[in-house]
Amino acid sequence: MNQTTASSTTIASDAFALDPADREAILEERAHYPYPQAASIEALKIVQKRHGHVPDGAIPAIADTLGIGVADVEGVATFYSLIFRQPVGRHVILICDSSSCFLTDYEELRDAFIAHLGIGMGQTTADGRFTLLPVCCLGACDRGPTILIGEDLHGPVMPDEIPILLEAYS
Amino acid sequence: MSRILQSASERRAETHPLTWRLHDDQSPVLLDEYRSTQGYDAVTKALEQYTYESLTEEVKTANLRGRGGAGFSAGFKWSLTMKGEDVPRGYIVCNADEMEPGTFKDRLLMEQQPHLLIEGMILAGIANRSKQGYIFLRGEYHRAAASIQRALIDARAAGWLGTDVRDSGWDFDIALHTGAGRYICGEETALINSLEGKRANPRAKPPFPGQSGAWGLPTVVNNVETLCNVPGIVNHGADWFQALSGDLSSDGGTKLYGVSGKVKNPGLWELPMGTTGNQILELAGGMRDGLTLKSWLPGGGSTGFLLPEHLDLALDFDTIGKTGSRMGTGLLTVVADNQSMVSLTRNLEEFFSRESCGWCTPCRDGLPWSVKLLRALEAGEGETGDIELLEQMASDLGPGKTFCAHAPGAAMPLASAIKYFRDEFERGVTRPKGTAHADPIPVGSV
Numbered sequence A: 001m002n003q004t005t006a007s008s009t010t011i012a013s014d015a016f017a018l019d020p021a022d023r024e025a026i027l028e029e030r031a032h033y034p035y036p037q038a039a040s041i042e043a044l045k046i047v048q049k050r051h052g053h054v055p056d057g058a059i060p061a062i063a064d065t066l067g068i069g070v071a072d073v074e075g076v077a078t079f080y081s082l083i084f085r086q087p088v089g090r091h092v093i094l095i096c097d098s099s100s101c102f103l104t105d106y107e108e109l110r111d112a113f114i115a116h117l118g119i120g121m122g123q124t125t126a127d128g129r130f131t132l133l134p135v136c137c138l139g140a141c142d143r144g145p146t147i148l149i150g151e152d153l154h155g156p157v158m159p160d161e162i163p164i165l166l167e168a169y170s
Numbered sequence B: 001m002s003r004i005l006q007s008a009s010e011r012r013a014e015t016h017p018l019t020w021r022l023h024d025d026q027s028p029v030l031l032d033e034y035r036s037t038q039g040y041d042a043v044t045k046a047l048e049q050y051t052y053e054s055l056t057e058e059v060k061t062a063n064l065r066g067r068g069g070a071g072f073s074a075g076f077k078w079s080l081t082m083k084g085e086d087v088p089r090g091y092i093v094c095n096a097d098e099m100e101p102g103t104f105k106d107r108l109l110m111e112q113q114p115h116l117l118i119e120g121m122i123l124a125g126i127a128n129r130s131k132q133g134y135i136f137l138r139g140e141y142h143r144a145a146a147s148i149q150r151a152l153i154d155a156r157a158a159g160w161l162g163t164d165v166r167d168s169g170w171d172f173d174i175a176l177h178t179g180a181g182r183y184i185c186g187e188e189t190a191l192i193n194s195l196e197g198k199r200a201n202p203r204a205k206p207p208f209p210g211q212s213g214a215w216g217l218p219t220v221v222n223n224v225e226t227l228c229n230v231p232g233i234v235n236h237g238a239d240w241f242q243a244l245s246g247d248l249s250s251d252g253g254t255k256l257y258g259v260s261g262k263v264k265n266p267g268l269w270e271l272p273m274g275t276t277g278n279q280i281l282e283l284a285g286g287m288r289d290g291l292t293l294k295s296w297l298p299g300g301g302s303t304g305f306l307l308p309e310h311l312d313l314a315l316d317f318d319t320i321g322k323t324g325s326r327m328g329t330g331l332l333t334v335v336a337d338n339q340s341m342v343s344l345t346r347n348l349e350e351f352f353s354r355e356s357c358g359w360c361t362p363c364r365d366g367l368p369w370s371v372k373l374l375r376a377l378e379a380g381e382g383e384t385g386d387i388e389l390l391e392q393m394a395s396d397l398g399p400g401k402t403f404c405a406h407a408p409g410a411a412m413p414l415a416s417a418i419k420y421f422r423d424e425f426e427r428g429v430t431r432p433k434g435t436a437h438a439d440p441i442p443v444g445s446v
Helices: A002-007 A020-030 A036-051 A058-066 A070-077 A099-103 A106-117 A159-167 B031-036 B041-049 B052-062 B074-079 B106-112 B114-128 B142-157 B188-195 B224-236 B238-245 B277-283 B308-312 B317-321 B341-355 B361-378 B386-396 B406-420 B422-426
Strands: A091-096 A130-135 A147-149 A152-154 B091-096 B132-137 B173-178 B219-223 B254-261 B267-272 B293-297 B331-336 B429-431
Touching: A020 A036, A020 A058, A036 A058, A036 A070, A036 B173, A058 A070, A091 A106, A099 A106, A099 B254, A099 B331, A099 B341, A106 A130, A106 A159, B031 B114, B031 B142, B041 B114, B041 B224, B052 B074, B052 B114, B052 B224, B052 B238, B074 B114, B074 B219, B091 B114, B091 B188, B091 B224, B106 B114, B106 B142, B106 B224, B114 B132, B114 B142, B114 B173, B114 B219, B114 B224, B132 B142, B132 B188, B142 B173, B188 B219, B219 B224, B224 B238, B254 B277, B267 B277, B277 B308, B277 B331, B293 B308, B293 B406, B341 B361, B341 B406, B341 B422, B361 B386, B361 B406, B386 B406, B386 B422, B406 B422
Parallel strands: A091 A130, B091 B132, B091 B219, B132 B173, B254 B331
Antiparallel strands: A091 A147, A147 A152, B254 B267, B293 B331
């Protein structure tokens, strides 16, 4: 596709190649929908699962695989908060900052994470182990304050529990 | 995972249609057990005894109102779907993008009883002549995704999904679609855009999704809890559903109510629609020791604050609607007397500001401005006129000014917090008008 090559002259220097298994998984997702664009979010998630984030070169690769425009894929990639367009740590810590967790002292928990890890929200530790991000209500308000590390929901989390909690994530 | 705080012995098929099968150990109800406890009986009954019109009529008569928070009659919505021999078959989309602050009910149903949702979707598919269902699940619900995926495989293998469902000659299947964040995906038309793989901006209505929704075909979007109520209605009838709430409410059925905040025993309960806030708060054990309740949100961050005196009211759509608030999702968020309404409102508006999709100017630009004013008030650096300005903004963000309900949802807690707790806001006004205050924290930083 012209669109792909025209817009990816710098991107192509990444020499990104989709893993064959990922390409297969993306094509499988594509079959769930009447139009290929619908699989673009899932495609980004498949790539992110392997690489931790979505490298620049993955955008035209996904577009090519699905037969859709590069801009459509990038438009989606930059809209959704859980698609990471920059490298993140091995473990992303999502801290719920919505009202129920706010009322169960999330701000103290957030500040304790910042102090413990020595990074701000949106940042990654120097050893590449953790990234801290805020997230919308995690839907576990009866356990506030809550956090999600990878696929693990924790709550209520007290500030003094952070060191022990994080030991499980190397 | 979420927990229902009524034990299995307290929950019965006749009175707790949503939760009677749930296990005390929170393990999911699998297909064999579901089948042996009336599971999928409603699909058999619907295929044998109902037409799509009569099935829609039954749900309409039951007065099942949308449990995602809007309270729109599900049966009435279905009656508006374009359908018939000469109309292409469209989609049933389950809104499982549970992200409303303070809401944790759909998680329970999906993690522990996915077949009830699947059965409800099949019935909605029959009533709307849909060809395909999609469960739009938020990406953070990993356990629910695994539970649903397993249930879909089992249901398909047993012939409840796929071509020629149970030898009826009728085709219907369901796919799981998981999201990648953004609260706005819960808005009906934004959800359809997201399902199509686009940015989740809302669409203009009309056309309504029932006329032209996903990929231009008739589409019905219903909440998880709404769909989970349909099998019971088909099995036992509209009158039974109405009787569940008895004299407590004109809205039929039960409701998954819940409480979060600084109560002794936060959690979920399935109770008759129209149960009062006081009764629910009592189940939650009341406020933690040393705290008293100052205010509460009846059903999520986009509902209006209420006072302790409103706890006597029946929690249903019409009764709470008359207070100027909304029942929303029916999961209470309680505020203690030592918690600041200005800070909480600031937190809520930060949420709505961040989650605005940016499509409409009042929402995209108004919400960060409200955050700036609220931060100044919180820091005791507000100017004369700031409160009036916030009130004006709450009005300008109201219904009809933007494509979707995001801005009106943001306006509701803002307007009601000022209405009931004006003195707390006034304490933050310390400067004369025109002595421009510095933005204490730049909007956009976390």
